[in-house]
Amino acid sequence: MVFSKLKEARNSERRSRRLDLLAEPPEAGHELFVGFSSLRDTLSSRHHSRDFAFAHARYLRSRVLALGIIFAILSPLWIVVDALVLPTAVLKYTLIGRVVLMLGLVAVLLLALFSQERIRRIRFCAGMLLALPAAFYTLVLVMLPPGELHNLVGYGFIPFLLVASLSVFPFTLLESLFAGIALLALQVFSQVVDGSWLTGHGAEAFWLLSSLLAVAMAANHFQLSLLLRLYRQATHDPLTGLFNRGALEVHLAKIQAWQRDTEGLDSAGSVPCSLLMLDLDNFKQINDTFGHSVGDGVLSQFADVLIRQTRKHDCTARYGGEEFVVLLLGSGQARAMEIAERIRFAVEAFEFLDRNRRRIPVTTSIGVTQLMQDEPAQEAPKRADEALYRAKHAGRNRVMPAESFPA
Numbered sequence: 001m002v003f004s005k006l007k008e009a010r011n012s013e014r015r016s017r018r019l020d021l022l023a024e025p026p027e028a029g030h031e032l033f034v035g036f037s038s039l040r041d042t043l044s045s046r047h048h049s050r051d052f053a054f055a056h057a058r059y060l061r062s063r064v065l066a067l068g069i070i071f072a073i074l075s076p077l078w079i080v081v082d083a084l085v086l087p088t089a090v091l092k093y094t095l096i097g098r099v100v101l102m103l104g105l106v107a108v109l110l111l112a113l114f115s116q117e118r119i120r121r122i123r124f125c126a127g128m129l130l131a132l133p134a135a136f137y138t139l140v141l142v143m144l145p146p147g148e149l150h151n152l153v154g155y156g157f158i159p160f161l162l163v164a165s166l167s168v169f170p171f172t173l174l175e176s177l178f179a180g181i182a183l184l185a186l187q188v189f190s191q192v193v194d195g196s197w198l199t200g201h202g203a204e205a206f207w208l209l210s211s212l213l214a215v216a217m218a219a220n221h222f223q224l225s226l227l228l229r230l231y232r233q234a235t236h237d238p239l240t241g242l243f244n245r246g247a248l249e250v251h252l253a254k255i256q257a258w259q260r261d262t263e264g265l266d267s268a269g270s271v272p273c274s275l276l277m278l279d280l281d282n283f284k285q286i287n288d289t290f291g292h293s294v295g296d297g298v299l300s301q302f303a304d305v306l307i308r309q310t311r312k313h314d315c316t317a318r319y320g321g322e323e324f325v326v327l328l329l330g331s332g333q334a335r336a337m338e339i340a341e342r343i344r345f346a347v348e349a350f351e352f353l354d355r356n357r358r359r360i361p362v363t364t365s366i367g368v369t370q371l372m373q374d375e376p377a378q379e380a381p382k383r384a385d386e387a388l389y390r391a392k393h394a395g396r397n398r399v400m401p402a403e404s405f406p407a
Contacts, residue, residue, distance in 0.1 A: 042224045043173045052231050054254070056170065057119040059227060063169050064112045064125045071129065072105040081154065093143050097136045104132045126169055130162050130179055134186055141193045156205075159187045163212045167219035170227055176220045180213040239296055240303035243317035248325055251315050252377040255327065259373035273371040274336030276326040277384035278306075278343070281363045281396040283322040294354050298362060305350050309343045323388075325381060333370050333401065340366045340399040348397065365391040369402035 041047055048056065079098050082091055108128045115121040137158045163183050166176050187209050188197065196202035235247035243251065255273055280286075280302060287295040299322065306316045306326060315327035326343070328336050344364055352360040367387030371380045383402040391400035 039173075039221075041228055042221045045172055048228075052228070053119055055231050056227065057122045059170055060126055061112055061115065061122045064122065064129055065109065067165060067168055068105055068109045068112065068125075068129055071133065072102060072109060075102045075105060078154075085154075090144065094140055097139050101132055101136045104128070108132070126171075127179070130165065130183075133158055133162060134183065138186060138189065141190055146193075156190065159183050159190070159209055160212060163209055163216055166213070166216040167223075169220070170223045171220050172224065173217055173221060176213075176217045180216070184209060184213070237318040240300055240318050242303050242306075242324070243315060245317065245319055248315065248317035248319065248327075249377055251317075252327065252371065252380070255315075255329070255371065256373045256375075256377065259371075271330055272332040274328045274331045274333060275369055275371050275380045275384050276328065276336065276340050276343070277319070277367040277369075277381060277388045278324045278326065278364050279366075279388055279392070280322040281365055281392075286360060286362070290354050290360065294360070297354075298352050298360060301350070301352055302347065302362070302364075305346055306343065309339070309346050319381070323385075325384075327371070333368065336368050336370070337399060337401060340368050344397065344399055363397035365396050366399045367391060367402065368399060 045053065045056075075098060079095065082094050082098070086094065108125050112122060112125040115125065137155060140155065163180060166179060171179070184206070187206060191197035191202045191205070196205070235243060237244045259271060259273065280298070283295065283298075286298055299318075302324070303316070303318070306324060310316055310326055310328070313329055315325075315329075317325045317327075319325045326339075328339060331339065344366055347362060347364045350362070352362045354360055365388055367384040367389070369380055369383040369387060387400045387402045390403075391398050394400065
């Protein structure tokens with residue numbers, strides 16, 4: 001009997017830790033969003049936050065739909081041009097390819113239309129929008145008899161069109177570079193097939209395509225930099241760099257949708273998430289004693305403490321004034337209480353300094369609750385705020401769990 005209870009307790013703890021690891025372990029000094037103007041952020045998506053990835057995907061999807069519709073309209077129109085300028089012997093090689101290209105473009109459009117915020121699918125659609133015309137051109141070059149290549153009018157512009165299309169998408173520089181290298185390889189292959197490789201005309205075309213690629217990559221950099229800047233201004237608190245209240249509410253709704261999606265994938269149901277509501281004790285006294293500029297410094301330092309005590313995929317936000325919220329992914333109530341106590345102790349031990357480098361005693365009160373997947377997004381912060389209110393009245397500098405949950 002005792003052995004059975006110990007085994008059950010170990011299994012419960014093991015599962016709790018495994019769920020906790022669904023979000024990455026703590027990383028000292030991480031931010032929800034890293035520098036919005038640096039080359040590093042436009043080079044790859046590695047340092048982008050999860051929420052910016054969703055915003056990026058929505059913007060990318062709009063470009064995929066717009067360019068896909070243009071390609072889908074132009075492709076059948078080009079069949080008419082082929083019928084007018086190409087010999088009958090050549091036309092049969094291009095007609096089937098054009099039909100397959102049109103069907104592929106329609107499939108990409110439908111996939112993008114119904115993907116919404118499925119980031120990987122949207123990126124796949126963007127890649128296919130460039131790959132389908134490139135594959136069509138390659139197929140024509142391979143299938144066409146060598147003696148008929150001179151009759152292939154207007155097809156040589158396809159690599160140039162696709163490189164120019166790169167500038168329409170907010171791709172990262174690495175994504176654009178890999179796509180550009182593939183299109184340069186396509187240009188080399190077409191020149192080898194038509195015999196213009198290593199000739200003056202071929203060198204001129206290759207140089208022009210390379211120049212277009214450089215311009216497209218520059219456009220990608222500036223476009224993505226602008227997106228990053230606008231995203232940060234719209235979703236982040238300017239003083240602390242954390243999510244603002246509006247962004248937090250959107251994020252809460254996304255996490256609840258994620259919980260519903262994962263329900264049933266695990267034997268115990270959806271992945272637990274917890275919410276902490278934190279408030280700086282006697283903050284008005286700090287402002288009155290040391291001035292508002294020092295108070296702003298305390299808020300900024302408090303945000304740094306929260307960042308160091310949470311994980312990369314947890315969400316930390318400034319809820320308003322001196323109130324903050326931490327959303328813990330994969331953490332149940334017991335684990336959240338442990339993390340809240342760790343944060344409370346870290347704040348109490350941290351050396352908040354005034355302008356004269358004198359220590360300011362700062363403590364925090366914390367309310368803890370679980371995020372339910374089927375409740376309105378504002379209910380969990382409301383419960384946590386009630387628990388925070390009780391922590392204040394119990395003497396401050398303490399952690400208090402929520403008393404009630406929705407039925």
